[in-house]
Amino acid sequence: MVILQMEEHLRGVLGVNKVPLSYLIRDNPEVPDLSLNPMRGGTTPEGPYGTAYNSFSGEMIACAPHGTPEYDEDNATLMNILTELVSGTHHEASIKPYKRARGGNGAFLALPQHNLGNNRFEAIAEKAEGVLNRMSWTGKSARYTLKIHLAKHREALNDLMQVSQNITYVVPNPQMRVRVFLTSLRSTDMNIVSARNIIQSEPRYLNDFEQMSECILRVCPEKGHLNTREMNISALNSEPVDQKLDGLNDFEKKAHKGKSGVPLCYLSKRTYEKLTNAQRKELHDWRI
Amino acid sequence: MVNVQTMRAFLRNHYKAGNDDTANGLIDAGLDDYEIFPEFSNKDMHNLCTAVRKPGGQILVNNLSQPNPGVNVPPLCGIRLKLGAYAAKYYALVGRPINAQSMSWVYVKHFTKLHTLTDNHKDPDNTPELSK
Numbered sequence: 001m002v003i004l005q006m007e008e009h010l011r012g013v014l015g016v017n018k019v020p021l022s023y024l025i026r027d028n029p030e031v032p033d034l035s036l037n038p039m040r041g042g043t044t045p046e047g048p049y050g051t052a053y054n055s056f057s058g059e060m061i062a063c064a065p066h067g068t069p070e071y072d073e074d075n076a077t078l079m080n081i082l083t084e085l086v087s088g089t090h091h092e093a094s095i096k097p098y099k100r101a102r103g104g105n106g107a108f109l110a111l112p113q114h115n116l117g118n119n120r121f122e123a124i125a126e127k128a129e130g131v132l133n134r135m136s137w138t139g140k141s142a143r144y145t146l147k148i149h150l151a152k153h154r155e156a157l158n159d160l161m162q163v164s165q166n167i168t169y170v171v172p173n174p175q176m177r178v179r180v181f182l183t184s185l186r187s188t189d190m191n192i193v194s195a196r197n198i199i200q201s202e203p204r205y206l207n208d209f210e211q212m213s214e215c216i217l218r219v220c221p222e223k224g225h226l227n228t229r230e231m232n233i234s235a236l237n238s239e240p241v242d243q244k245l246d247g248l249n250d251f252e253k254k255a256h257k258g259k260s261g262v263p264l265c266y267l268s269k270r271t272y273e274k275l276t277n278a279q280r281k282e283l284h285d286w287r288i
Numbered sequence: 289m290v291n292v293q294t295m296r297a298f299l300r301n302h303y304k305a306g307n308d309d310t311a312n313g314l315i316d317a318g319l320d321d322y323e324i325f326p327e328f329s330n331k332d333m334h335n336l337c338t339a340v341r342k343p344g345g346q347i348l349v350n351n352l353s354q355p356n357p358g359v360n361v362p363p364l365c366g367i368r369l370k371l372g373a374y375a376a377k378y379y380a381l382v383g384r385p386i387n388a389q390s391m392s393w394v395y396v397k398h399f400t401k402l403h404t405l406t407d408n409h410k411d412p413d414n415t416p417e418l419s420k
Contacts, residue, residue: 005416012412017381031383039384039395047398048375048390049382056378056402063382085415 006085006108011057013081015074020057023064024071024078024105031065078104082111112166125163128156132172132180139187146220150213153181157209177209195219247271258282290321294388298322302393303368306360313340313359319369322391325376333373337366368393375399 010022037050053059065071079095079102086092094114095107137149157177164171172180182196195216199205205212248263248271255265262279263271264286275283290298295315299305305314317340318324328336340361346353375396379386389395 009412009416014406014409014411018406018409019381034383039390047401048395056405059382060378065381065383081415085417 010078010081011061013077015077016070017064019060019064019074021074021078021081023061024066024074025108026061029066031063034063072102075104076102079107080104082107086111121163121167121169124159125167125169128159128163131156132184136184136186139189139192147217149184150181150217153177153184154209154213174207174209178206178212181209181212189220191220192216247274258286292320295320298388298391299365302391302396303372304362304365306362306365309359310340310361310365313361314369316340322376322386322388325373325386325391326380328369328373330370330373333370334366337361337369368396371399371403372396374403378402 007022007025010025011020013021015021015023032052034050037052039048040046040051047056049056049059053062079098082095082104083099086095091111091114094110098104098107098110131152135149135152137144137146139146157171160169160171163169178199182199185192185196187193198219199212199215202215205215249268252263252265252267252271255263258264258279260276260279260282262275262283264283267275267283272280292315296305296308296311299311299314299319300308305311314336317336319336341358343356343358345356347356348354372391376386376391378384378399379390384390
């Protein structure tokens, strides 16, 4: 979602009039009627910007006019940023028609049109749905912590919200979101079970994913993995030190070994001299 | 066009223009309307205050030619006028009316924050990367 990153990036770049460059790519190029949006400030500690905005920059982005000489300069700056961004990628062709006129605004809008068609959004939605419906958390993996699982769900929903802004898609409501998350918890750990019971009995947790996540992390603090992990040990082998034989040749090393550790095969004289009595007896019995 | 008396009272009440002489000096120098504020840059406002303080030239006093002594413009007045011009530019940019209310000090004082933020702003160094 580099387009989203670009929007954020442009908020941080100031243009000729010290307005964040994201005003170039706002949804509505028309300047809103500020008579419907009275100024706050005065005796209040907030700044003198409209009540519909929460900062000076918010108002500037929404209200800075398009079509002025400053706008053209800023548009050229945006074009430079985009040229640098897509340089060496197949997206270069998308912005090429706008290069001569230095139309950064048009180039920016062309990028998602050319590269983020309905198919692309459907693929994003499918991937996010996969995360929500198929990924489960058992608590057995030290690397895949509960916090990461929560972040995955959060990220998937953000993707779905982005998709819904571009194609027709119904985003799961908060209750659905919490239920899907609880379903994905496959751990039988007592802390998790009790956290699930607490969440299911409290409407405020059931209706708010963030409150639910705070609750579950508080009840079941993040740790490497849960204590319920069991280990199966298939076998334990030990060999007395005095029965180990050094200086075996390749043939002797590959040979099947007896209970005393002696290779059951023809042994060289030098190896045979190193054998204990028990080993010599076992070898003798094997030969007969 | 704003009435001279109104403008004089406005400059005295909101921009600490000291006395009527100072306010009159500023009005004579060009600050005779609220809507003139966006036309002044920081440096222009500094030059305006300097010109009012030391206009130069000669004036007639009792039919005697004397060097023009100018009028006192308090430093605080200069600071506020600069911020007023900055605020007026902002209003002009976003399309808000520039009038007695929006140019009053209770509103204009908030622009110190924006001014500081803009002065200290640094553009991000790295642009986001696009997959090939």
